[in-house]
Amino acid sequence: MKRVPPTMRLLAALGAASLALSACGGGSDSGSGGDVSEVSIGVMGDFTGENAGIVLPIKNAAQLAIDEYNATNPEVKIKLLPYDSQAKPEQAVSLAKNAIKQDKIVGLIGPAFSGESAQVGPVLEEAQIPSISASATNATLAENNWKYWHRVISDDDVQGAGIGEFITTGVEAKKVFVIDDKSTYGQPLAATVKANAEKGGATTQTDSIDPDGADYSSTVNKAKAFAPDAIFFGGYYAEGGKLIKQLREGGVKATFLSADGSLDPGLAKGAGGENAEGSLIGCPCLIDPEGTAGDASKKFAEAYKAKFSAPTAIYAAEAYDAATVFIKAVQSGATTAEDIQKFIGTADFTGVSKQIKFEANGEVSGGDVYIYKVTGESLPLLGNAKTAKP
Known part of the structure; x- marks a missing residue:
């Protein structure tokens, strides 16, 4: 075996550490080390395809939650980055890779559909980026032993x-x-x-x-x-x-x-x-435009209508809850993907759609149809x- 000079070994170790941070969605842009003023969260789904009508409310509600949070002038703001998969799994995979490597996201709301979730899941898992879907309901998604995958809606x-x-x-x-x-x-x-x-x-x-x-x-x-x-x-x-x-x-x-x-x-x-x-x-979603399900639901319905000039729609409440998980994580001081992942495992709060608490396999506890x-x-x-x- 050829002997490597100490300086070369040090440079190699630093390079490996840098790659490891990049693979985890780390780096200074995503909040790993140093003072962090902003983190990026992605939202992925079919925003322009033929089934966009059941996905755009997800994007809207997530934006509402994050806008409300940023308006409080927090120490660490959140930037929401949309990724339009058009429900095409291969397109979703490419977008996920770019979101991780280029945009340095520390979390993802979505993907919206089950097919794209099945393909994107391994990419997020390898990069150690936590995700929370508001709408992917295929039951087998929870059987992949993914550590970083979650959903706030009951399965099929x-x-x-x-x-x-x-x-x-x-x-x-x-x-x-x-x-x-x-x-x-x-x-x-x-x-x-x-x-x-x-x-x-x-x-x-x-x-x-x-x-x-x-x-x-x-x-x-x-x-x-x-x-x-x-x-x-x-x-x-x-x-x-x-x-x-x-x-x-x-x-x-x-x-x-x-x-x-x-x-x-x-x-x-x-x-x-x-x-x-x-x-x-x-x-297994709650659409409550009149806010009859309680104060939280009423407040959300009023805010959604005021912002988008439309009543709440499918998956909106769930997406608002998914975004709130990430918001609460950042409020707790978690700004890296790994720290946010740790917070998600402890989340337990009353959301707009239901009580938000995750099982070990990423499923949300409870839920009605x-x-x-x-x-x-x-x-x-x-x-x-x-x-x-x-």
Whole structure:
């Protein structure tokens, strides 16, 4: 082995230490050592794609929380950096790498969807950057043994069970046709709804659609032949709207249900207005534009409407809570990714959407499923899935 001079060994050690800090989202720009006046937090999701309607509220609510915090003139301010993945996993991975290496983020709100979360998770884990999603609900995300991954919304096992039970108790359906979009999100969710509907005594039949296709006639014909009382769709509102339109035009009048991916006015627009009327959407998220759920919810709803001239929407409350976790971490003195990660493990506070406390696997403790009804282009809350009636 060739002997290395002491000075060379010192330079090599310093270089390795610098690389280690960079890999962790460290460096002076992100608050590792020295006086820190600002840290950067990212927010990632589909901000311009066809399903942006259910992601923009996440960005808005996170910005609201951080703007409110910065307005208090804290010693360490927070800069929110948006990353538009357009729900494309490969694009999300590239954005995540740039966010870590170039922007030196110390935390990420998101990614928004389950598919991109599955791809970005390992990148964040390797770089040791904590993330908190407000909307990625795929149940298997919590099975990856990721240390830095978290979410403030209940998973699809909880959501699917709640909706499946509601189909047989609230809707009182005896025959249920279950459709999915073959996605990381929609397919397992549909399977969980199916299993719980069967548990409630319903007979089921299944089919899948191609989300990139435009003609769902094969699925419509199968549904019509089955003559269901209810149809459940596991997928997003852009495809859900088109599916409802074709089902109605094909003579299928069964009650249409879907989950959080369809909880957007775009569902009714895509369905052609009245075709979607009365559709029922389940979600483990709380949308409370009137602030009836308590003082915190009321204050948030008023602030959101004042800032964005619109009522609160899907995932907004959860995103506000996710941002608040990072804010509380910085307020505690944590300005590096690792210190923020340590704080997240101790977080326990009453948020806008629920009590925010994380399990060891990154899941939020507790959580309910709520039912919303398509009424024109609005989606009023009917109540908890356990007690709601159509």
